[in-house]
Amino acid sequence: MGFVLTPSFASAQSYQFNSVRVEGNQRIQSDTIVSYAALERGKPVSAGQLNDAYQRILDSGVFETVELVPSGNSLIIKVTEFPTINQINFEGNRRIKDDKLAELIESAPRRVFRAAQAERDAETIAAAYGAQGRLASRVTPRIIRRSDNRVDLVFEIAEGDTIEVERVSFVGNKVYSDRRLRRVLETKQAGLLRTFINKDTLIEDRLQFDRQVLRDFYLSRGYVDFRVNSTNAEVTRERDAVYLVVDVTEGQQFEFGNISVTSEIAEADADLYRSALKVKPGVTYSPLIVERSIEMLETLATRQGIDFLRVEPRVTRNDRDLTLDVEFAMVRGPRVFVERIDIEGNTTTLDRVIRQKFRSVEGDPFNPREIRDAAERIRALGFFAKSDVDVREGSSESQVIVDVNVEEQPTGSLSLGGAYSVNDGFGVNVGLTENNFLGRGQRLSFSIATAQESEEYVLGFTEPHLLGRDLKFDLDLGVSETDSSYAEYDTSRAFFRPALTFNVTEDTTLEVRYTWADSEMIRRDDVSFVGGTYPVAGPVIRSEINQGSKTSSSLGFTYSYDSRLTGLDPNIGFTMQVGADYAGLGGDSEYLRTTAKLVAQRKILNEEVTLRATLETGSLHWMGDDYSRSIDRFVLTPSVMRGFEPGGIGPRDTAPRADGGSYDDFLGGNVYAVARFDAEFPLGLPEELGLRGGLFYDVGNLWGLQDVDTPASGGFVVGRNGSFRHVVGFSVLWTTAFGPLRFNFSNAVKKEDFDKEQSFDLTLQARF
Incomplete structure (x- = not known):
């Protein structure tokens, strides 16, 4: 494009025009163009003023060329208008759809075409591809001339290949290895499954995030510098x-030094608040521990009715002994109240769903920390693509308004998955979930799980804030059927289970539930042999099958503790679950079932090696008039005790068969105890393979069979008391884009003669 001003005006030359004529304009009115020139008729005009008029017309941005041609007492303004954009097309794009690209650019149909703007739009599109790791992408804007001074704007896109991160290495790290730090980063190295993952591409935003998480990782471990x-x-x-x-x-690395609490508020006893703190001198310093301590102290003040108390951490650095003294100073904050909470942007989600994440309501004292925590809780809902929580001054200096602006995103999901295990074979999982049902923050789900030997259909509903309180309500309905090769009978079960869950303390929860179930053991066809037929199941199982369909109505609870929620050391974790169910509130069965599970984990050797110990136990006390069944008693699976088939250990019916052989039916047991010890460690292979190794040792037993139909057993039941079995093994853990694979190779070093070993176990859970 060229811009011509003719003739070349000498600086001393002047003109006087009585008329101005415009030529070449099609869309822009002549009077408008004359007004751009801003030249007064009949008055002398210098060459400089003509140049200024030319520049003003050009700066209007709607003309491709401009000429000012003096002709006697007349001035002729010749213009060529920029064409208008008829339509915009994108060619060569597959990764980003047309509608998304159209949202990125500023050029639009029926607007004036500007080459400079088209170039900027091309750069914007290329930047969008760069954000996906396609740094070699090229975008070229081209125009196709149409009639009536119109053009079609076409962006020719060469997407290019993604730029993979071939290797991630660190310089300056001495405490933690490259392998350990790579596990922290969101950016991953390209591996064997690079086709299925997107985290091995170079994306600038992800690198910025990685810088922050790397800093958080070190700070939480005391490396404050x-x-x-x-x-x-x-x-x-x-x-x-x-x-x-x-x-x-x-x-x-720094540790906590002297921990003190001071109070500038008369009603706040510093000694009382100091005794409430969990952090002690010698603990590795972490800003998260300080934040939790401040939150705990301010919450305690609120419970005591002390408003506007603020806790200020005052840190003193001791470089000689590498400690940080922390003084928690309790001061009186400004007397500011929450005037109101304004929520915008939620078209589906009800206001109350968002308000439930605030512990403050209108009229409460304003606490900046609580507002920040509420913002995090809103983001954690997963309902919004973007959520911003800001505070502004209200109707007076003593009041503030909390503004919540959200941008909703889809909350429903359809999951299709495949599963395989050596016990159940191949299976298909289909799940339909809506996490924000009718905008009420409720979860509604329906799942179908089918395998070669089992089927299950479950409908679930969750209300996280029942009656507006911090009380979760769950309701599950389901039916299942099994046709296991490890049992000589089929099963059918239907259940109905409502439950309430609430927090007892910061790190403990209590679930109270009711369960109604109808279950049945189904007989299989007899087996034929040369001399006739015999039942496929032994006498004990047959007597249990003869009980037919039985219902149970039970009330139970599960108490859970998780030290990781408030723990002071990120490398140590301890969880505990204790539960009990009493059946006898109607139905056909009466029993008391109790279970307990303890898990302790610790990371050592700069977090390269994970040690884990698990203790699991259960007891069934049958109180009904009839006998318990195998499906009522405990059966150990490889997920509880490795090295054996499902039902591979415990009491068994070995009654003789009509063909001269004997039955071998597992019956389950009333009591079990299992301890599992695991060590997981790197194998020294390239990190991108996702392979780690493991060693394990399991010891356990399943026993107790006092409520079996004694005449049916005929004295052929073995393993009533049993013994503790010991298993050692090696595991290969492979983290893939499909999910975690675990290969267990085991050997039972101590077992009973009638046990059923399983020296190899593979489990794969995949979602697509």
Whole structure:
């Protein structure tokens, strides 16, 4: 495009025009163009003023060329208008759809075409592809001329290949290995399954996030001076991969020194608040522990009716012994109240769903920390693509207004999955879930799980805030059928289970539930042999089958504790679950079932090795007039005790068969106890393979069969008391894009002669 001003005016030359004529304009009115020139008729005009008039017309942005041609007492303004955009097309794009690209650019149909704007739009599109890791993408804007001074704008897109992160390495790290730090980052190295994962591409936003999570990782472990000096991405010559190098400075690890609490408020007893703190001197310093301590102290003040109390952490650094003294100073904050909470952007989600995440309501004292925590809870809902919580001054200086602006996103999901295990074979899982049912924050789900030997259909409903309180209500309805090769009978079961769950303390919860179930053991066809037929199941199982369909109506609870919620050490965790169910509130069965499970985990050797110990036990006390059945008693599966088939250990019926052989039916037991010890560690293989190793040792027993139909047993039941079995093994853990695979190779070093071993176990759970 060229812009011509003729003739070239000498600086001393002047003109006087009595008339101005415009030529070449089609859309823009002549008077409008004359007004751009801003020249007064009949008055002398210098060459400089003509140049200024030319520039003003050009700066209007609607003309491709402009000429000012003096002709006697007349001035002729010749213009060529920029064409208008008839339509915009995108060619060559597959990864980003047309409608998404149209939202990115500023050029639009029926607007004036500007080459500079088209170039900027092309850069914007290329940046969008770069954000997906396609740094080699190229976008070229082209125009196709149409009649009536119109053009079609076409963006020709060469998407290019994704730029994979071939290697992630660190410089300056001494405490934690590259392998451990790579597990922290969101950016991953390209591996064998690079086709199925998107985290091995170089994306700038992800790198910024990685810098922050890396800093959080070190700070939570006491390295207060840690910093990321630089992140350098070196692109290969072929521009198809990068080598990412992260330069860090770790610094020294600090511990908590002297912990004190001071109070500037008369009604707040500093000694009382100090005794409530969990943090002790010698604990590795972490900003998260400080934040939790502040929240706990301010919550305690609120419970005592002390408003506007604020806790200020005052940290004193001791470089000599690498400690940080922390003084929690309780001061009086400004007397500011919450005037109101305004919520915008929620078209589906009800206001109350968002308000439930605030512990403050209109009229309460304003606590900035609580507002920040509420913002995190809103984001954690997963209902919104974006959520912003801001505070502004209200109708007076002593009041504030909390503004919540959200942008909703789809909350329903359809999941299709496949599963395989050596016990149940191949299976298909289909799930339909809506996490924000009718905008009420409720969860509605329906799942179908089918395998070669089992089927299950479950309808679930969850109300996280029953009656507006911090009380979760669950309701599950389901039916299931099994046709297991490990049992000589089929089963059918239907159940109805409502439950209430609430927090007892910060790290403990209590679930109270009612369960109604109808279950039945179904007989299989007899087996033929040369001399006749015999039942496929032994006498004990047949007597249990003869009981027919039985219902149970039980009331139970589960008490859970998780130290990771408020623990002071991120490398140590302890969980506990204790539960009991009493059946006898109607139905055909009466029993008391109790279970307990304890899990302790610790990471050692700079978090390279994970040690885990699990203790699991259960007891069934049958109180009904009839006998319990195998499906009522405990049966150990490989997920509880490795090295054996499902039902591979415990009491068994070995009554003789009509063909001269004997039955071998597992019957389950009334009591079990299992201890599992695991160690997981790197194998020294490339990190991108996702392979780790493990060693395990399991010891356990299943016994107790006092409520069996004694005449039916005929004295052929073995393993009533049993013994503790011991199993050792090696595991290969493979983290894939499909899900975690675990290969267990085991050997029972101590067992009973009638046990059924299983030396190999593979479990794969996949979602697509």
